[in-house]
Amino acid sequence: xxxxxxxxxxxxxxxxxxxxxxxxxxxxxxxxxxxxxxxxxxxxxxxxxxxxxxxxxxxxxxxxxxxxxxxxxxxxxxxxxxxxxxxxxxxxxxxxxxxxxxxxxxxxxxxxxxxxxxxxxxxxxxxxxxxxxxxxxxxxxxxxxxxxxxxxxxxxxxxxxxxxxxxxxxxxxxxxxxxxxxxxxxxxxxxxxxxxxxxxxxxxxxxxxxxxxxxxxxxxxxxxx
Numbered sequence: 184x185x186x187x188x189x190x191x192x193x194x195x196x197x198x199x200x201x202x203x204x205x206x207x208x209x210x211x212x213x214x215x216x217x218x219x220x221x222x223x224x225x226x227x228x229x230x231x232x233x234x235x236x237x238x239x240x241x242x243x244x245x246x247x248x249x250x251x252x253x254x255x256x257x258x259x260x261x262x263x264x265x266x267x268x269x270x271x272x273x274x275x276x277x278x279x280x281x282x283x284x285x286x287x288x289x290x291x292x293x294x295x296x297x298x299x300x301x302x303x304x305x306x307x308x309x310x311x312x313x314x315x316x317x318x319x320x321x322x323x324x325x326x327x328x329x330x331x332x333x334x335x336x337x338x339x340x341x342x343x344x345x346x347x348x349x350x351x352x353x354x355x356x357x358x359x360x361x362x363x364x365x366x367x368x369x370x371x372x373x374x375x376x377x378x379x380x381x382x383x384x385x386x387x388x389x390x391x392x393x394x395x396x397x398x399x400x401x402x403x404x405x406x407x408x
Contacts, residue, residue: 185230185300188212190220190246191262192238200233203289209296217246224250229257231296236263236274244277251278258299262287275361302348311347314391314408318344325386333385338363343382346394346404355401375402 187209191197194215201211212227214220218241220234232250236243247259258280263270266284274282281295309320315327323340326332335343342363346354356375364374379394379402386392393405 184208184210186210186212186228187296188214188220188223188227188229188232188234190214190217190232190234190238190243192216192235200289200292204293204296207289207293217241217243217249220246221249224255231257231300232259233262233292233296234259234279236261236265236270244273247274247277247279258302260292260295260299262292311344313347313406316389316391318347320344325389325392327389331388333388335382335385339378339382339385342378343386343392343394343404346402347392347406348404350404350406353397353401353403358401 187204189197189200189204189211190213191200192215197213197215201213204211212223212229214223216238217234220232221241223229224232234243234246243261243263247261250257250259259278260281260283261274261279262283262285263274264285271282280299283292283295311318315329316325317327318325318340320340322334323337324332324334325343342359345359345362359375379396383394386394391407393407395403395405397403
């Protein structure tokens with residue numbers, strides 16, 4: 184059973200979320216502000232955290248900054264009424280993995296939690312298997328049982344790994360720039376296109392995987408299995 188930490192200052196929302204997540208098969212730990220949340224993390228093995236942003240004593244942004252500074256890599260979902268793009272940018276920059284705007288749909292929250300936990304498992308394994316094709320983080324390579332092997336640069340590998348972990352999601356050039364080159368980077372956006380083209384050339388012999396361009400929107404990973 185996975186341990187889910189819910190950090191929420193509204194007691195009624197906290198109680199309702201805890202009940203629903205418990206019914207969905209999770210063991211729920213709770214806190215009413217960021218400081219309490221950090222104390223829970225010190226005393227328990229937590230698999231994923233669902234964190235509000237606007238809280239007394241210590242808000243969600245500060246809590247997550249402390250977590251990442253302490254080396255805690257568990258996935259974090261911000262659940263908040265703050266829906267501005269600046270708030271979302273801050274949330275992802277401090278280390279969140281996902282962001283939901285209140286009021287939330289409980290079924291969607293459970294789906295997102297399960298998706299993140301699945302990806303964490305894959306990340307710990309440091310391998311992603313798609314049919315007969317394997318992406319191996321240790322060697323930054325793609326290979327299959329036929330003996331085909333292709334080495335990628337670290338950035339190429341991480342971009343491909345990211346896209347294939349979210350096969351239904353479209354990533355814009357700006358999103359990829361922010362994550363792999365840094366939001367403040369002066370790198371030209373054409374660099375993303377260059378890296379995508381290199382990735383496509385290198386994985387051409389592996390029919391199980393591909394990266395497609397969604398015209399006017401961005402890029403999407405494809406699993407042909």
